[in-house]
Amino acid sequence: MNAPLLRVRGLTKRFPIRRGLMRREVAAVQAVPDVSFDLRAGQTLAIVGESGCGKSTAGRLLLRLLEPTAGGVTLDGVDLFSLDAASLRRARRDMQIIFQDPYGSLNPRMSVREVVAEPLLLHGLASARDVDARVDAVLKMSGLSSFHAARYPHEFSGGQRQRVGIARALATRPKLIVCDEPVSALDVSVQAQILNLLRDLQKETGVAYVFISHDLAVVRHIADRVAVMYLGRIVEHAASARLFADPRHPYTRSLIAAAPRPTPKGKVPPVPMKGETASAIAPPPGCAFHPRCPHAQERCRVERPELREMNGDLVACHFAASLPPAPEDAGGSDSAAFRERLATIEAARAAR
Amino acid sequence: MPDAPLLSVEDLTIAFGAGPSRFVAVDGVDLSLARGRTLGLVGESGCGKSVTSLAMMRLVPQPPGHYLGGRILFDGRDLLSLPEAEMRRLRGGRIGMIFQEPMTSLNPVYTLGDQLREMVQAHSNLSARAARERAVALLDMVRLPSPEKRVDDYPHQLSGGQRQRVMIAMALANDPDLLIADEPTTALDVTIQAQILELLQDLQARAGAAILLITHDLGVVAETCDDVAVMYAGAVVERAPTATLFEDPQHPYTIGLMAAVPRLDQPARRLATIPGSVPPPWAKRQGCRFASRCPLAEARCRAEAPALRPIGPAHSVACWRAPIEERAA
Numbered sequence: 001m002n003a004p005l006l007r008v009r010g011l012t013k014r015f016p017i018r019r020g021l022m023r024r025e026v027a028a029v030q031a032v033p034d035v036s037f038d039l040r041a042g043q044t045l046a047i048v049g050e051s052g053c054g055k056s057t058a059g060r061l062l063l064r065l066l067e068p069t070a071g072g073v074t075l076d077g078v079d080l081f082s083l084d085a086a087s088l089r090r091a092r093r094d095m096q097i098i099f100q101d102p103y104g105s106l107n108p109r110m111s112v113r114e115v116v117a118e119p120l121l122l123h124g125l126a127s128a129r130d131v132d133a134r135v136d137a138v139l140k141m142s143g144l145s146s147f148h149a150a151r152y153p154h155e156f157s158g159g160q161r162q163r164v165g166i167a168r169a170l171a172t173r174p175k176l177i178v179c180d181e182p183v184s185a186l187d188v189s190v191q192a193q194i195l196n197l198l199r200d201l202q203k204e205t206g207v208a209y210v211f212i213s214h215d216l217a218v219v220r221h222i223a224d225r226v227a228v229m230y231l232g233r234i235v236e237h238a239a240s241a242r243l244f245a246d247p248r249h250p251y252t253r254s255l256i257a258a259a260p261r262p263t264p265k266g267k268v269p270p271v272p273m274k275g276e277t278a279s280a281i282a283p284p285p286g287c288a289f290h291p292r293c294p295h296a297q298e299r300c301r302v303e304r305p306e307l308r309e310m311n312g313d314l315v316a317c318h319f320a321a322s323l324p325p326a327p328e329d330a331g332g333s334d335s336a337a338f339r340e341r342l343a344t345i346e347a348a349r350a351a352r
Numbered sequence: 353m354p355d356a357p358l359l360s361v362e363d364l365t366i367a368f369g370a371g372p373s374r375f376v377a378v379d380g381v382d383l384s385l386a387r388g389r390t391l392g393l394v395g396e397s398g399c400g401k402s403v404t405s406l407a408m409m410r411l412v413p414q415p416p417g418h419y420l421g422g423r424i425l426f427d428g429r430d431l432l433s434l435p436e437a438e439m440r441r442l443r444g445g446r447i448g449m450i451f452q453e454p455m456t457s458l459n460p461v462y463t464l465g466d467q468l469r470e471m472v473q474a475h476s477n478l479s480a481r482a483a484r485e486r487a488v489a490l491l492d493m494v495r496l497p498s499p500e501k502r503v504d505d506y507p508h509q510l511s512g513g514q515r516q517r518v519m520i521a522m523a524l525a526n527d528p529d530l531l532i533a534d535e536p537t538t539a540l541d542v543t544i545q546a547q548i549l550e551l552l553q554d555l556q557a558r559a560g561a562a563i564l565l566i567t568h569d570l571g572v573v574a575e576t577c578d579d580v581a582v583m584y585a586g587a588v589v590e591r592a593p594t595a596t597l598f599e600d601p602q603h604p605y606t607i608g609l610m611a612a613v614p615r616l617d618q619p620a621r622r623l624a625t626i627p628g629s630v631p632p633p634w635a636k637r638q639g640c641r642f643a644s645r646c647p648l649a650e651a652r653c654r655a656e657a658p659a660l661r662p663i664g665p666a667h668s669v670a671c672w673r674a675p676i677e678e679r680a681a
Contacts (some may be wrong), residue, residue: 031379050541051512051560063507100515157629158397187396197620217616221623241619258546262570262613264595276511276544307475334610335599341676342611342624345604349627349647 046223102161159190238313392577448523
């Protein structure tokens, strides 16, 4: 087995809350108390969780867009947190990010050609002479054409803007791209185009993705492995197929059960889950999920469960091995009429 | 028909702008909703679903909007020809509305109690004390914990899910007959979304209100709606009872939309896509509005716009080629 591309150990970020004249620290938000994982080249790890679970903070820490309170990240053998400013800038060509908001993340005063050329010129990866050809090539990979290069972001739809963001991220041929909710702002039909594009580009270039999302269905379609986060910690980390077939952590089960299914017969019996996520300023003692967990017992209130190996996957629950099996997912089958008609449409499209 | 529907929209047409830049955003929409039922209005951005829902409250800004034609019959009366004073009595009274953004739809400088009380007193003669009691009761009804304390909180002291509960409490303050909910759970986490949808269904079962639910999410439709209307580029292209729509979708756009949804309950696969994007409303239109993206389109589709026509019990579709299999063979 070769070494993982990305190695994350004990990644921690706390944001102090300061009050008063002396800016005395009165409390702290434990945004990411302790996160570790590995990611191989050409693979996709999804980090899923609800708002405030620390998934975006974790994504920014990985790229050292935020300085961590503790912990380490190595990318292809390079320890990112020991680099000085100049070496960090050089290392940035290997790691890129795609943001959720294709409206806010592109400079409105730069043409698409300038947006995509900028990282190439900054990193000295193209000369003034061949930069146009490089930009055209990467736009083409992202499903745009050189016709789009002279245009400005406001002339594009949301899906096209996200393609520009992808082209910019791909331009330096990075080894790792952090995708922070890249399809959440897009319509369903456009979302499918962008997800397919991300998968194709990974096959073509071997780039690894850390895919941050709140949407489990999207995650199931893009990820090789999934890490579920709750209040800053990973509570379950498993191969995607296994996680969805047999979720072990009660929180993972609740998330899966809560997501609406686009089929009237697909409703899974809801898992009773009370209340809302607790505050990261004062996380509950013991297991952070215990106030909402239908299986919580005395031990969960006092002792925090470590992320432990279980049949090759990781889960942080005292009772993971003894929980009743997850409820059967009744959905999944589309009607015959739907499948037939879809096949007719696809065949007609292929014939054109 | 057993009895007249509570809400009946006939040939509603709304345009924006004037002169050569005028465009039609809602084009001949027909809808019907009975008491105690939930109608889902689904579509992607720019399909006209939000403008349609604003029109139910006559809240489309004029100018730049114009009601070009059609009727909105609410309990037999045409909302488009009511005097403004009467319309104001209906809004927040017999017609309640929940907006998508609970963060921006609550006034940050008033307490929850103040805002609920204003809502109640605008439509009744309740004393200040009675109105406050009503406010507490409403917060309790939407299951906000310790309502007698929270009634004095400001919106920023609440989480997103709690704010959406307050929005629902405000919409329900005067026991509306019709509730219009525009993407009521879009900004919320899935576990909170599930709680809010369940709450809406409970309240409907108790009060018998009709709900018009505007959403882009077919999953939300499948779980909460009795009937669905699919909108595309300003028009309803398919209308059916929810089970029928999923069992027997007829319009190529409906089928494409359903195939594009990543499924939590199915193994990963390559997603089907609808190439291209929704034409902007100002694009010149001839023939079927979906023809440019439809692989089944033929000469007639590009020349002549198909009207919504019945294709099964309570099921209509606006497509020349439906049913697809008839001529595919």
